[in-house]
Amino acid sequence: MTVTDVCIHPFPEGDSTLRRMALTAREFGYDTIVAVDHVESEYYGVLILKGRIVREGTMKAVNAAVRQRDGAVIGVVAGDNGFNRSVVQTPGIHLLCGLHRTQRNAFDHVTAKLAAGRRVAIHLDFSQLLACRGHSRQKVLIRYQELLSLQRKFGFSFAIGSGARSVLDQRTVSEMILLSSLFGMTREETLTALGTVPDLFEESSLPRVVQ
Amino acid sequence: MKPLPPTLRENRRYLLLRITPATLEADERELYFAVSDAVTALFGDTIAAEVHTATIVREGEYLILRCRRGREDTLCTAIATIRSVNGTPVHLTTISTSGTIKALRRGIRAERKGNSIICTINEAERTGILYADEKIDLIRRDMKGQDVVFLTKDDMEIFHATTTITDGI
Known part of the structure; x- marks a missing residue:
């Protein structure tokens, strides 16, 4: 089973090189990492997937990212509800990121159903749990709890990532399980979320059986 | 008592x-x-x-x-x-x-031995430690404190860096 860290930010954005982060990821139990704005490669037996994050908040930028068709894992930073629905329905988008910064109604049951049908994963950035303190961290935890209850009902995927900019920010798989338990995620759910990435590249237009 | x-x-x-x-x-x-x-x-x-x-x-x-x-x-x-x-x-x-x-x-392994090195990246010298598993931790002490950069020995080529093993930092 694939265990993926989605996403990491190696040098020059962070203070650690891609090779070093791949080496650390292997030691920490991962076999795949998604590196933002780095080419696809493999170091020390760890597959590195190219990641691209669209931060502009416009559908024009989202469509431009999809048109590049370079095999990258494309994530879009969430905005208001209308924008998120449009993003989820756009073929070629893999991740909806940064939902902890949005209003509660930005991701409702309709968007959740669409995300499940279109196989768009919701990105949970654990760096927010580490970097924030007090009220900010409480808000992130509440938001992730809300997303988890929607996920349990509608069955969309989660993609968990450390959001690391340094090897010191990377976390082991067991630490990820412990951190996800803070907002009620079980061990099995966390392991499923860590193995989400290969499913995102499967054809989503075909009909599938929903249990 | x-x-x-x-x-x-x-x-x-x-x-x-x-x-x-x-x-x-x-x-x-x-x-x-x-x-x-x-x-x-x-x-x-x-x-x-x-x-x-x-x-x-x-x-x-x-x-x-x-x-x-x-x-x-x-x-x-x-x-x-x-x-x-x-x-x-x-x-x-x-x-x-x-x-x-x-x-x-029993879980404590022998201390990882590292060689103190001086690494030159873009004509700037940095001290650091090269470990046996090819990891390199560079240390730069400046006004802001300690800035560590983590890389591997394979990265040295990309950075056009050279290392010189020293007696100690």
């Missing part, structure tokens, strides 16, 4: 942690405050009191902590949220948990 009988004593668990980077300059007291702050920030004073954390000893890149039995996961979760000690970025990894310090010490 008569010692407390074993049945009335608090049951404890001991945790073995690895400190990254190993060169972190912090004693048991400073590490205790970092762990204690993390537990309190994440779970509050009530749970922090139940966890009853204490630092036992630091041995090189390893740290042994103590907590109340049954609260190991709580402490491990809080430890995973620690990002710095005394303003220096750090990662504390929980390696194992045990009921005795003796059993825990």
